[in-house]
Amino acid sequence: MRIGPAVYRWRWLILLAWLAGGAALCTLAPALDPAACEPTSFLPPDDPYSQAAEALQRSFPRSSGLSQAIVVFERADAKCSPADFQAIESVAAAIARPHPPQTTRGDLEGICVRSPDSLSFAGLPLPANPLKSPDGHAALVVVDVPAYFITMRSSHIVDHIRAVVQDAKLPPGLAAAVTGSSGFGHDYAFAAEASHRRIGLVTIIAVVVILLLVYRSPVAALAPLVAISAAAAVAMKVLALGQHFGMHVGTAEKVFVFVLIYGAGMDYSMLFISRFRERLSAACPAGQAAGEGLGATVAAILASAGTNTLGLLMTSFAEYRIFRTAGIAIAAALIVALIASITLVPAMAGILGRWLFWPAKHAGRTRQARLWPAVATTATRRPVFMLLAVIILLAIPAARGAKLTWVYDALAELNCDSPGGVGNAAVGIEAAKRHWPVGQVAPITVLVHSPKPLSVNQWTAMSAKLTAAVAAARGAQDVRSLSAPLGRKIDPVTHAMLVAANIRQAAEKTLAAFTAGLAAGGRKPRPENLDAAGQIQAEYLAENHQAMRLQVVLDKPSLTLAAMDNLADIRKTVEKTLANSTPTMSAQFLGATAEMAQIRIITQADFRRIAPIVLAVIFVMILLLLRDAILAAFITAATLLSYFATLGVAYWLIRLTGQAGLDWKVEVFLFVVMVAVGVDYSIFLAARVSQEARTHPVHEAVRNALVHTGPVISSCGLIMAATLGSLMAGQLKLFVQLGLALALGMLIDTFIVRPLLLPAFITLVKRTGTIPKFLE
Numbered sequence: 001m002r003i004g005p006a007v008y009r010w011r012w013l014i015l016l017a018w019l020a021g022g023a024a025l026c027t028l029a030p031a032l033d034p035a036a037c038e039p040t041s042f043l044p045p046d047d048p049y050s051q052a053a054e055a056l057q058r059s060f061p062r063s064s065g066l067s068q069a070i071v072v073f074e075r076a077d078a079k080c081s082p083a084d085f086q087a088i089e090s091v092a093a094a095i096a097r098p099h100p101p102q103t104t105r106g107d108l109e110g111i112c113v114r115s116p117d118s119l120s121f122a123g124l125p126l127p128a129n130p131l132k133s134p135d136g137h138a139a140l141v142v143v144d145v146p147a148y149f150i151t152m153r154s155s156h157i158v159d160h161i162r163a164v165v166q167d168a169k170l171p172p173g174l175a176a177a178v179t180g181s182s183g184f185g186h187d188y189a190f191a192a193e194a195s196h197r198r199i200g201l202v203t204i205i206a207v208v209v210i211l212l213l214v215y216r217s218p219v220a221a222l223a224p225l226v227a228i229s230a231a232a233a234v235a236m237k238v239l240a241l242g243q244h245f246g247m248h249v250g251t252a253e254k255v256f257v258f259v260l261i262y263g264a265g266m267d268y269s270m271l272f273i274s275r276f277r278e279r280l281s282a283a284c285p286a287g288q289a290a291g292e293g294l295g296a297t298v299a300a301i302l303a304s305a306g307t308n309t310l311g312l313l314m315t316s317f318a319e320y321r322i323f324r325t326a327g328i329a330i331a332a333a334l335i336v337a338l339i340a341s342i343t344l345v346p347a348m349a350g351i352l353g354r355w356l357f358w359p360a361k362h363a364g365r366t367r368q369a370r371l372w373p374a375v376a377t378t379a380t381r382r383p384v385f386m387l388l389a390v391i392i393l394l395a396i397p398a399a400r401g402a403k404l405t406w407v408y409d410a411l412a413e414l415n416c417d418s419p420g421g422v423g424n425a426a427v428g429i430e431a432a433k434r435h436w437p438v439g440q441v442a443p444i445t446v447l448v449h450s451p452k453p454l455s456v457n458q459w460t461a462m463s464a465k466l467t468a469a470v471a472a473a474r475g476a477q478d479v480r481s482l483s484a485p486l487g488r489k490i491d492p493v494t495h496a497m498l499v500a501a502n503i504r505q506a507a508e509k510t511l512a513a514f515t516a517g518l519a520a521g522g523r524k525p526r527p528e529n530l531d532a533a534g535q536i537q538a539e540y541l542a543e544n545h546q547a548m549r550l551q552v553v554l555d556k557p558s559l560t561l562a563a564m565d566n567l568a569d570i571r572k573t574v575e576k577t578l579a580n581s582t583p584t585m586s587a588q589f590l591g592a593t594a595e596m597a598q599i600r601i602i603t604q605a606d607f608r609r610i611a612p613i614v615l616a617v618i619f620v621m622i623l624l625l626l627r628d629a630i631l632a633a634f635i636t637a638a639t640l641l642s643y644f645a646t647l648g649v650a651y652w653l654i655r656l657t658g659q660a661g662l663d664w665k666v667e668v669f670l671f672v673v674m675v676a677v678g679v680d681y682s683i684f685l686a687a688r689v690s691q692e693a694r695t696h697p698v699h700e701a702v703r704n705a706l707v708h709t710g711p712v713i714s715s716c717g718l719i720m721a722a723t724l725g726s727l728m729a730g731q732l733k734l735f736v737q738l739g740l741a742l743a744l745g746m747l748i749d750t751f752i753v754r755p756l757l758l759p760a761f762i763t764l765v766k767r768t769g770t771i772p773k774f775l776e
Contacts, residue, residue, distance in 0.1 A: 007350070068143065072431045179441055181592045192731075253329045394645040396648070409561075558596075642752070674741075
């Protein structure tokens, strides 16, 4: 392949093209907008939960949403006073109104605000109210949000709610916090954005420090850093342009793109620079050294980038949209990094020549350290022993990593740090726990359907039957329904007496409301104008009388595995109760716990689908490079072993910090990144072994390859571990855990699999592969 001499010949034109193209993109292309092309939900449209959400919207258009923002009001030192409740109702009314220019009517379209008065059922003096705490110290305002809880629209609505609460003149001593799934999503996105800035700074510092230690030259450190920084800037603009074609790039995607483009881009660049330096040490002119250096490494770089890119693109087969969009965005960015590493970096090296390694007196000379000859001797002298020893060493943590129970409680990622006068989601959750059952802020909604309309009496009878059955299910703390609107703990006889005592007043209000409605053109009366029975029906019974809903408060924290187990029991109970109903009825389940349970099902299926495809793609890419099926299969299997070993070690370390375990998102992200990117170091070594084997016996070829590539590949591995490990500088536990796991994985691949396991295998089976001539 004549790419090396061509790049050197056109080095100045390449540099100018990058400068002009980068400047044009940075000037003309828009900035990345996380809200652009954002889906309403990250679950597929035909998913059972998505269908349940649509059914709830059809049946209860005034009071349904894909997520909830809950304002928790609390007076710690006394019961809430009438003035407190008056202020709470004022806040609820203000939330429903747009506040231009920050929020417009379109921004708030589809929200539903429910306050304590809205569930007082025509002002009846009922013994309880679901939105007032039993001890009288707290109250809730519930806002149904028509968007998924981590979307920008949901976050924008939470900003509006917090601004309303912040501006409200609450009585002294009455505190407020915004929580619920939407509140959590807002705080999660805020922490992710703050993490992005911190991670970016730590990444740059880590790369600079390692490059200075490796090259001991500010120029050698600065040149690839400038090139990859330019590639990162261009990649971000390319992704911004991709938003015009429907690509969504959120904050999490930006974080992963940033760290991986630096990690992989520096790997590609350092592989070339090492061969460039090697040719300079052989007294080659700078132009020849640049051309030969790129020609000797371009095959490995292309194969590495190919496995990286194609492996990440396989996430497009995922149904969970975050996995799909993140993989596509990172793959697109890595293509830009590849182009920069085989054009811009060699062009800069060709221009600088020996000055690249200034201030070294002998810029091209390298010293053969004692470490890598010793490692080469250890790995090749007793290959059987080394092979078995490394496999056993990795198999112990791999056995643990293969049997992990993932943590789905995303609320555990929040902290209670809450600057300003409005508490964040963590503050709100803790406040709610002090006055309600732990599941109050995120109840399960059971939506029951009938194929034909039923009378109120029929629905009430079915509601009573379901309420009794669900109340007896494991984990059900309370049930609110058409037959028990205030919960199953309220004495139904007392409730009936209170309703009857006010029936005349309620009837008069209802008649007046209908009369006013007819006078206004036949419009239906609003819920606040209905009597108590009418308000109860509006809350729990669909207008077409073909659906009703129940709300189940769990005694376990929402999103936890225990809550999901309770949901499964409640699902079985409801399905069993409805099995003999006449007409035949069906049920759907909604709420944060139900949604997370479905995400769990979807993502586990995604992993089972993606993992074999990624492994197959990597095997094929290595096979195309080395043209040896056995060697390609071993490298792929070794990478899989290191993945499970990494999971095991990361789990043990996380448990030592007191955490329950690894976040569920670590499984897919770690697998795709580690398997697709971590295999680079085995590819780099195997490619050099194949080249050395043309003129040396296998044993000597392996030894020479280890000695020559040991320093550079180890440096690449350290940079990749540092850039990916910089995720630990983030504020989210996901970033911390994923950064730890990725750094461990890169170190295992760099210092165990590549220098010990792979050389021992090649020496034992004497298979070196053959790189096609057209790639050189």
